[in-house]
Amino acid sequence: MTLPTIRGACEGLAEFTEAWLRDAIDLVSFCIVEDGPVYAPILERLEAELQILQRREDVMARARRNLVRRRDEFVERDLVLKKQNSAVPGLEPRGHSH
Numbered sequence: 085m086t087l088p089t090i091r092g093a094c095e096g097l098a099e100f101t102e103a104w105l106r107d108a109i110d111l112v113s114f115c116i117v118e119d120g121p122v123y124a125p126i127l128e129r130l131e132a133e134l135q136i137l138q139r140r141e142d143v144m145a146r147a148r149r150n151l152v153r154r155r156d157e158f159v160e161r162d163l164v165l166k167k168q169n170s171a172v173p174g175l176e177p178r179g180h181s182h
Contacts, residue, residue, distance in 0.1 A: 105134045 112127045 100133055100137060102134065102137055105130055105137065109134065 109127065109130045112123050112130060115123045116127060
């Protein structure tokens with residue numbers, strides 16, 4: 085059985101995708117079952133790359149959630165300040181005088 089080279093499959097890829105890594109993990113797993121653990125280091129490397137990719141995506145998701153939370157806090161604070169200012173005569177926003 086001839087194993088396709090991972091290097092050849094990667095040509096032109098700027099970065100691994102999760103789908104590509106999962107496909108490669110499946111292929112290497114098949115090879116290990118058929119030919120023994122000789123390909124185990126490749127499987128371990130692919131699994132490590134997948135974990136790195138997933139952590140990177142998790143970091144991006146957490147960062148986005150933090151920014152949304154922060155934006156929501158500013159919006160809430162702005163609404164409270166506007167409500168407080170509207171209760172005090174003379175503190176209406178410019179251009180909104182009665």
